[in-house]
Amino acid sequence: MEDILNLRYALDTFYFLMSGALVMWMAAGFAMLEAGLVRAKNTAEILTKNVSLFAIACVMYMLCGYGIMYPDGGNGIIPALDFSFMFGGDHDPAAVLKQDPAGWYDGDYYSKMSDFFFQVVFVATAMSIVSGAVAERMKLWSFLGFAVVMTGFIYPMQGYWKWGGGFLDGLGFNDFAGSGVVHLCGAAAALAGVLLLGARKGKYGPNGEVRAIPGANMPMATLGTFILWLGWFGFNGGSKLILSNVGEANAVAAVFVNTNASAAGGVIAAMLVARIIFGKADLTMTLNGALAGLVAITAEPLAPTPLAATLIGAVGGVLVVFAIIGLDKLKLDDPVGAISVHGIVGMWGLLAVPLTNADATIGAQIIGLLTIFGWTFVVSLLVWFILKSVFGIRVSEEEEYEGVDLSECGLEAYPEFVGSRGSSV
Amino acid sequence: MEDILNLRYALDTFYFLMSGALVMWMAAGFAMLEAGLVRAKNTAEILTKNVSLFAIACVMYMLCGYGIMYPDGGNGIIPALDFSFMFGGDHDPAAVLKQDPAGWYDGDYYSKMSDFFFQVVFVATAMSIVSGAVAERMKLWSFLGFAVVMTGFIYPMQGYWKWGGGFLDGLGFNDFAGSGVVHLCGAAAALAGVLLLGARKGKYGPNGEVRAIPGANMPMATLGTFILWLGWFGFNGGSKLILSNVGEANAVAAVFVNTNASAAGGVIAAMLVARIIFGKADLTMTLNGALAGLVAITAEPLAPTPLAATLIGAVGGVLVVFAIIGLDKLKLDDPVGAISVHGIVGMWGLLAVPLTNADATIGAQIIGLLTIFGWTFVVSLLVWFILKSVFGIRVSEEEEYEGVDLSECGLEAYPEFVGSRGSSV
Amino acid sequence: MEDILNLRYALDTFYFLMSGALVMWMAAGFAMLEAGLVRAKNTAEILTKNVSLFAIACVMYMLCGYGIMYPDGGNGIIPALDFSFMFGGDHDPAAVLKQDPAGWYDGDYYSKMSDFFFQVVFVATAMSIVSGAVAERMKLWSFLGFAVVMTGFIYPMQGYWKWGGGFLDGLGFNDFAGSGVVHLCGAAAALAGVLLLGARKGKYGPNGEVRAIPGANMPMATLGTFILWLGWFGFNGGSKLILSNVGEANAVAAVFVNTNASAAGGVIAAMLVARIIFGKADLTMTLNGALAGLVAITAEPLAPTPLAATLIGAVGGVLVVFAIIGLDKLKLDDPVGAISVHGIVGMWGLLAVPLTNADATIGAQIIGLLTIFGWTFVVSLLVWFILKSVFGIRVSEEEEYEGVDLSECGLEAYPEFVGSRGSSV
Secondary structure, three states, X not given: OHHHHHHHHHHHXXXXXXXXXXXXXXXXXXXXXXXXXXXXHHHHHHHHHHHHHHHHHHHHHHHHHHHHHOOOOEOOOOEOOOOOHHHOOOOOHHHHHOOOHHHHHHOOOOOHHHHHHHHHHHHHHHHHHHHHHOOOOEOHHHHHHHHHHHHHHHHHHHHHHHOOOOHHHHOOOOOOOXXXXXXXXXXXXXXXXXXXXXXXXXXXXXXXXXXOOOOOOHHHHHHHHHHHHHHHHHHHHHHHOOOOOHHHHHHHHHHHHHHHHHHHHHHHHHHHHHHHHHOOOOHHHHHHXXXXXHHHHOOOOOOOOHHHHHHHHHHHHHHHHHHHHHHHHOOOOOOOOHHXXXXXXXXXXXXXXXXXXXXXXXXXXXXHHHHHHHHHXXXXXXXXXXXXXXXXOEOOHHHHHHOHHHHHHOOOOOOOOOOOOOOOX | OHHHHHHHHHHHHHHHHHHHHHHXXXXXXXXXXXXXXXXXXHHHHHXXXXXXXXXXXXXXXXXXXXXXXXXXXXXXXXXXXXXXXXXXXXXXXXXXXXXXXXXXXXXXXXXXXXXXXXXXXXXXXXXXXXXXXXXXXXXXXXXHHHHHHHHHHHHHHHHHHHOOOOHHHHOOOOOOOOHHHHHHHHHHHHHHHXXXXXXXXXXXXXXXXXXXXXXXXXXXXXXXXXXXXXXXXXXXXXXXXXXXXXXXXXXXXXXXXXXXXXXXXXXXXXXXXXHHHHOOOOHHHHHHHHHXXXXXXXOOOOOOOHHHHHHHHHHHXXXXXXXXXXXXXXXXXXXXXXXXXXXXXXXXXXXXXXXXXXXXXXXXXXXXXXXXXXXXXXXXXXXXXXXXXXXXXXXXXXXXXXXXXXXXXXXOOOOXXXXXXXXXX | OHHHHHHHHHHHHHHHHHXXXXXXXXXXXXXXXXXXXXXXXXXXXXXXXXXXXXXXXXXXXXXXXXXXXXXXXXXXXXXXXXXXXXXXXXXXHHHHHXXXXXXXXXXXXXXXXXXXXXXXXXXXXXXXXXXXXXXXXXXHHHHHHHHHHHHHHHHHHHXXXXXXXXXXXXXXXXXXXXXXXXXXXXXXXXXXXXXXXXXXXXXXXXXXXXXOOOXXXXXXXXXXXXXXXXXXXXXXXXXXXXXXXXXXXXXXXXXXXXXHHHHHHHHHHHHHHHHHHHOOOOHHHHHXXXXXXXXXXXXXXXOOOHHHHHHHHHHHHHHHHHHHHHHHXXXXXXXXXXXXXXXXXXXHHHHHHHHHOOOOOHHHHHHHHHHHXXXXXXXXXXXXXXXXHHOOOEXXXXXXXXXXXXXXXXXXXXXXXXXXXXXXX
């Protein structure tokens, strides 16, 4: 039996590590997506933000975030303090193998280190969502200051309430891989930032007209979308948390199929809607459709049939087009559509769970949605406000006109391509 | 024993899922390769095509393609109708574990969902091949119409004949991972499209001269090639279909080594041939050499020694250079060389099988080759012809001159890079 | 028990193959990083170099490198000759299963083919390091000539001394995944090349001033860094060589966590140091910080706590900034900072091992460092010198001014982007 348990533990740990590696790869996806969707003059800065926010997330989550989210104790609202992770340590092999095989999957059936690795790339994902929405006008160092608080405290707290076994979990709130805990959370923090930051110069005309500001590099944006699509198999697939028997392996495989199906549904729906509204096959809407499909299925990628998953994604794809148009009407300037994709569609994902999962209730889903949004939005607003008051969060008008690459990073993303700073908007 | 069977099932399922994720990643590879090899003014459209054809493939294969290719019954030519996959379901764990361990690998030894996931990314690969060949001049929506028929019917039918246990399989036709079923099939559909579509304006001069139309973004094309190379480990490696014992694990590892060796052989051979012919180390030919090596070994990546695999790839690398030159002589305009890489070299891959696999016969290989090519070419020609008659398949001359990005997608891929629409060809 | 051993063997083989695939992906990372950091006019050539050096590494390592590095015998300094790998073959399943389970992990517990696959992508990594340092002025074919010797002989010899069980291993030299064997080795070969090659025209002014020559495509460079970061999980994670029980799975997971933590530490440290020195958040230094963190932890990614790993990476991140500045003071022109990242920080990685691993001694680490550097540098210098004498290694001044893309590859990387050859430096 020890031989079996060794193998089970190794296989489930490996499954976590491979899933985590795929999610880590999503950091590259967000970086490429956002770099492709901003103007050339703001590209180096958003790349710098994406690399450094990932690093900050890894350090903060190690220092305190992981301990807050998965504490040794707590009352369901306030977790017990635990800063031990940074000093390492994992389950003792001898103790692991003495566990009762019957209750194996309730015990320590995979490496704690692999668990951290899987979790830390999730917090980075949530933070990546923020960077796109505040692009092209925010001060880099204020953004990084926010990243410290977000990844070390704001995200872990609400993560504890659901995945750490807190009160939302007790209420029967369902969120398989984080339509709420990750995506809505990131979008709520982004929304708070956008409200205090204001729109880019020239985005909204004096008579209420909305000016399109096209992204500088569509192949990059498309690459970013494909990277995210691939990484999402780790994001959702790994969130099953077990693989090592027939039933669980089937479940993980179903999650892969549904995640893919929902993304496909989102693509087709967003493309058709954009065709109807704009008369063309708008590439950025198509990409947002893929991401919307992925966000939509994330709250419940296991229960739906493949056909239902496709439809859940398709609804996400329709929603995202109208959400992007709607936010612009409200003059909420989100250069990459992050609030629409992760926030509006994240809510749809949470509310769609009871459609296919009989254990979920619409009431618990709404409570979870409001809690995650409310907590993240209010605390983020406070943090952004403090940053704004103390350091300022917006670059000067001249810096914005010149591009934040020069003012924040001191270099250009495409220095040789004549015209790369020539956007007149 | 149940414990062992649970682990085997989980490991083989995981192996399928990881392989499938790698193959899914090839969709990004084709998108980047093709986006890099077309002109800037046609880049957004080919990105849109690549994202949307993947989505269409996923939906069509779920709705009917998978059922056609792997039916519950059929006479070897016509499969039994089966539309059940979209409603989900997988092997019952209790029934799986009651299987006789001795006949385990003939039974349900891995998740059906993981099988679908692995298969669906193959059909997307076949369709991706088409998009490159018809680039820069085809109407987007007609292309997507063809994608519906190709992924829902044309590909699954010939797939059934070989991998679904149809008549080609019965004849002893060998095609391990799809030099024929995937690559030749895609190339045959592409050839039919190119014939009805005609060459790009200006590609062939009035006196028979061939004008080079360089791709706009070589780093993208190179990235695409590396992505495809990586994804091919899933494509060929996963096609062993079993991993969970010593002999099978050895086999999968041999497939990885040979796939890599053949790509390496293709690179070196194509580079040297290009050096001799053109006097320079032509990067696009080098990239095509890598892909040719990968296509060549796909029909039989297990039997060859590493040295033989390198040589099989090298022949592919030589062939692809001459094939590209030859197709241009025939005025068959294929902007990315897809027909040469996947069609001509795919044939070489099929015919090379008997060189290293004693179970294969040249006769069966030729029958398989002709069947796949004939079926796909004739039916594709018919579908393209109907599309051409009803909707048209080619954009107007003016749209072609302006670039299909503006006419089909309403946006540019590189809007800020002055001169990005400046190609005079 | 046979069932268990089959599963163990399959799981460890699969772990090798997935790790190897991730390391293979690093080839794309180096290609993108280097393509982003050179000028547009030299981009196609460096892409060609990266694709073809990978192919050469695969062929040479198959023909002789693997046999030299992991021979059947030898005296610890000179390996026994063994050219058998190219003809294939793997462990006999029946013999494998007859091994004593107690001594299982000392025997043939995973596929030899998977071992080759994992090792071959390491030699390609070492060679990729060289290509960046000699960019923008070296003759392509001379570079490829060096690649043949480096991957077929220079690298395998010193690899044998450590990982093949040679004298460095006997002395207690510690190098878990190759801060020395791979990274320092690559950097030493690069340094030798740079010394004989000289700096790019215009890099160093007549009065000793250093002119910045910005890279043409920062999104590409960032993508390359993310790819390398991802691939490093295979590089370090796979170097544990066993996964299939609780203790080993924990170890692999710890390696993943520490590798990630060290990269994060490198990013933050390099960014802060660059901010202090240059006043801006320099993106290229941030990227080099990530790579420095990864190189630094590679010699010992298992023993440190996550906090210690972060600090080891942070020291690497500080070092790399000063190393890049220092090499420029010495007029050693390394366009991508490869010697600093892989050489200087590689040395730091080796010397840091005794800080956390009680089995390591600073004496053995220094001997290993000097041996690897001395061997590689001296033999490389000789090979570069012969190449220089016979074929020349530097393009003409006019070719350098025009860009090596035209002279070496006969095509441009960005032919349509006006100004892409407009860099005046």
